[in-house]
Amino acid sequence: MEKVPMTVRGEQLLRTELERLLKLRPQISEAIAEARELGDLKENAEYHAAREEQGICEAQIRDIEYKLSVAQVIDVSKMDNSGKVIFGATVTLIDLESDEEKKYQIVGDDEANIKLGLISVSSPMARGLIGKMEGxxxxxxxxxxxxxFEIDRVEYL
Structure with missing residues (x-):
């Protein structure tokens, strides 16, 4: 089984979501039991809605458990790579055409969110940056x- 890189923050977010879903399980079971008591299951909308919610919840739990099982958690704050761009590093770039400054953190595929400045390690931007040095x-x-771009700053937060 191939390990997938993940930041410490990414792992914490997944574990928090898993805890939330596990707490939701009993509530969904109660909703199914209450809906069963309402009578005929063929025409019972509450029952079907609760069963669908249960299926979605269980699928999400399995997905998160799988992601955590294949995760290779990398804590870049404990590394000193002297300005080298690596997985988990936060990179400040200067667009040489517009002089605009952009800041990105290189994260795992599941953590990526360009609006938050989190780019996937497998994105063209990250692949072009990894291994390069500050300056x-x-x-x-x-x-x-x-x-x-010019790599202005590399931080290991």
């Missing part, structure tokens, strides 16, 4: 074409 200029191929 390097990099050319990244994006859907909008090639972009030139």
């Amino acid at each position: 390097d200029e990099v050319v990244i191929t994006t859907p909008g074409g090639q972009k030139d």
Whole structure:
């Protein structure tokens, strides 16, 4: 089984969601029991809704448990890579064309959220940055074409 990189924050978020879903299980079971008491199950909308909710909840629990079982949690705050871009690093880039500053953290696929500045380790941007050093200029191929960036700062938060 191949391990999948994940940040400490990503693991904590998954564990929190798993706890929430596990607490929801008994409530869903109660809703199913109450709906059963209402009579004919064929035409019982409450019963069918509760069963559907149970199926979704169980699928989410299995998915999170699987993700946690294959996760390789990497704590970059304990690493010193002297300005080298690695998984989990927060990178501040300067767009050489517009002089705009952008800040991204390289995270696992499930944690990625571009609106929050979290980019997937398998994204073209992250693949172009990993292994580079603070001060390097990099050319990244994006859907909008090639972009030139300078790596201004690399932090291990």
